Amino acid sequence: MKDDFKIAWRNLWRNKRRTMITSASVFFAVFFAVIMRSVQLGSYDRMIMNFIESYTGYLQVQHVKYQDNPSVDYSFVYSDSLDRAVEGVKDVVSVAPRIESFVLASSGAQTKGVALLAIDPAKEKKFSNPENKLVKYTITSDVFDKIKSSRAIPEEIADKLEMIVGSSYSSRARLELDLGLSSSDNDLYMDNILRASAVPNGFLAENDEGVLVSSRLAGFLKVSIGDTVILLGQGYHGSSAAGIFAVRGIIKMPVADIDSKLIIMTIPAAQKFFDVTGKITSLSVNLTGKSKRTMSGAQAGIGKLLTDKSTVVKTWEDLNPVMVQQIQGDSQTGLATLAMLYFIIFFGIFGTVLMMIAERTREFGVLVAIGMQKNRLKRIVTFEMILLGILGLAGGMTVSAPVIIYFYFNPILMKGDIGKMMEDIGWDAVMPTAWFGPYFYWQVIVVFIMVLIATIYPLRKITKLKVIEALRS
């Protein structure tokens, strides 16, 4: 075996350039495949983390029929003891109760169908944290005229400011990004702009009976802080739900569609409004991680706590089938790209094999003639092929590993429109790599399989080798 390995290793270096080129092709295939897959899986992880942890939670307790028919009729009894019990389940990090439904919102002559989200303001901080989305700055035409007439900013900055008249911002960073000023201009003029555009905004107290209105909806309804909105909807089991609510604050939702139709209130106010005292429509649960084991363990643990048999514990995958499908679809596309990459590389390896066979048929004949069994010859050739694969594989994995580690801890910053969009949504505009996992180790298997397939040809050739013909070749 040792001698076979020695011969295989030396054979590999008979044609250094060819071995280097073939190994390099495997190296690059592995490197790009690993990095591509790592970035892809890393972005999925981040997307899931952003979306799931800030909204649906990894698990959600719901009425069994609620997902198909999101009505307060399918609410369930919620209590602090349930809350505490769920928080006590292994791997549970936080919980957030909610009531979600649809109502008509009206102010003056304006009426619109809107989504109503009732929250526990303290607990919701660990999820969607609406307090962070309160509008802090609004560039109205009055604000613009005031800044311009005060000559607090130069003409070219005024032109930029005019472009965003009508926009609201929940953070200074976002306003700076939209204005696109240089850092020196930021230092010189931002304070003036912020002072003029600052909006005094409020948030919901624990048992507040007021509401937060999304900024586009507030514009449509022509309401601002201190005004009131009338909400009209269907309460529990057909009862009518109607009420007048003071606007405590305006929030800026990053997705335009949601920003044009969201009203947030406290759970006690919503329970009173919908006549669902003591009930909620969902209890979102965040966990320490999203591994199948963690989720199924927590799901089972929470399930045991539910005495109401009409309630179920759903996973984020159950709650977001479209997102899961999108990830799966994108992942499949990524895998197809990798398959093509490997397919091309396979032919590179196979080309080497063909050349090797063409060059060494006579030598194979000599070896068999002087007494080497064909099986031993096959073993040597298989070693050569495996070593060829290992060279590229080891190189690819060794070089890609530090790249993965670096970008895991220093994610790629997303710039441009994609970056803005991600920040608008409230996500980190970064694209990290995924930490080492099966995708990394799978490269070994893929390359190994490729090499074995490519080895079939020389093994077949050796099996069918006719010594006389080989010696004449």
Added chain:
Amino acid sequence: MKVLELKKVNKIYDGSEVPVHAVNDVSLDFDEAEFVAIVGPSGSGKTTLLNLIGGLDMPSSGEIIIDGTNLSKLKSSQLIDFRMRNIGFVFQAYNLIPVLTAKENVEFIMSLQKWPRKERDERTLELLNAVGLGDRINSRPSKLSGGQQQRVAVARALASRPKFVLADEPTANLDSKSATTLLGIMETLNHGEKITFIFSTHDPRVVKMAHRVITLEDGRVISDDVRE
């Protein structure tokens, strides 16, 4: 002592439109320590006969018996094993394993036969010294001249003490000096090792040194002269 026996051996190639009778009804015996040259014009069947004797090809009819074993009765893997243990080969184009050194090439067959390391080393050095390459044991074939490579090939053929060595035109690619040196070495080893050498050759120097000359024509043995 008889080491090789050919009984009415025929080899007919059916591949072309007209069957070619490459070896025609050949019956020969070879004894231990013979130094035999098989001569004849091109196409007379010399190489085919050597291939049949070496078990590299199978006769269309007849029997080839080496040390009591009929080659036709052996399975493919048994035949390879039999060759390894009983027959040494010297090829016209040397055919050393290019990635192995002279020493490794010579000990290759012994390692296939699982000889103990110490015996292998001793035998290898003995043979490489005998062929005058004791100072080139770590050279790869690409670093040796044609004559030196052929001497390594002779050492390799003799390494495992086969019953006989088959050499197909061993001097064809060598210059005169190298050929003479090689023949001298082979004759010495033939005497020293008591191993039968069978050559196919056109080279009159080989013929001159042979103790027995078998002449072939159109696949038939037309003469078999033993010299004193």
